[in-house]
Amino acid sequence: MSEQVEHVDFYARWYKPRISRLWWLRRRSYLVFVLRELSSVFVAWFVVFLLLLVRAVSQGDREYQRFLDLSANPWMLALNVITLFFVVFHTVTWFDAAPRAMVVRLRGRRVPARIVLLLHYAAWVLLTGITAWIILD
Amino acid sequence: MAKTVVEPIRWLLFSAGGMLAALLIPGLLVLFGVAIPLGWLDAPDHGHVLAVLRNPITRLVLLALCVLGLFHWAQRFRYTLIDGLQLKRHSDIINFLCYGLAIAGSLVAADLLLRTL
Numbered sequence: 001m002s003e004q005v006e007h008v009d010f011y012a013r014w015y016k017p018r019i020s021r022l023w024w025l026r027r028r029s030y031l032v033f034v035l036r037e038l039s040s041v042f043v044a045w046f047v048v049f050l051l052l053l054v055r056a057v058s059q060g061d062r063e064y065q066r067f068l069d070l071s072a073n074p075w076m077l078a079l080n081v082i083t084l085f086f087v088v089f090h091t092v093t094w095f096d097a098a099p100r101a102m103v104v105r106l107r108g109r110r111v112p113a114r115i116v117l118l119l120h121y122a123a124w125v126l127l128t129g130i131t132a133w134i135i136l137d
Numbered sequence: 138m139a140k141t142v143v144e145p146i147r148w149l150l151f152s153a154g155g156m157l158a159a160l161l162i163p164g165l166l167v168l169f170g171v172a173i174p175l176g177w178l179d180a181p182d183h184g185h186v187l188a189v190l191r192n193p194i195t196r197l198v199l200l201a202l203c204v205l206g207l208f209h210w211a212q213r214f215r216y217t218l219i220d221g222l223q224l225k226r227h228s229d230i231i232n233f234l235c236y237g238l239a240i241a242g243s244l245v246a247a248d249l250l251l252r253t254l
Binding site: 019020058065071081124128 | 158167174180183242250
């Protein structure tokens, strides 16, 4: 029974090349990839920031004013400017991937990638406009 | 078995969150994170913001943005840690922490947007 250890199928699995923890600094394209993945951290931060706003508004005018003061704090402002950079980076790379991820067919023909991309940007502009209109009204 | 059920759901939440975040966050962040704090635009008064937030459609959209945005983060960030820092050995605890935080944050968001507000 103990003799039946002659497996040859999975030798490849035993070979684990060592990869440096800093592999993503070796090439520009690797770095861009990691920065794109890190944009998700800033998406999460925005959710926290938004929930702080919601909480402040629900607690009354005084708390809302305190939130506005907090958001004008230079550190908070700097963090949000960096967040904006990463979030726009997320939007651009997300839309860029969209035509490859979704194949839209119309009357049996594939809608060209350019059109799919353009529609994403159009939706972005439209929704941003509606957001600003509702909030600043 | 569990993996074949859970994996598509993770990627679905990731995609939905990525799309909502891409469409909505830049505009909201320009307003509340930059333009209003810098005084480029006047801050809307409290009554108006409260009325907008209490609208059922706003509540639902913001809840979706929070929940899906957090699950988007969980999926991307766990891969960034596991692949970026070569931490495959610790993937169980990383998954637990990322999804645990996403679930906790979602509960906070639901409580704030559906109950407190």
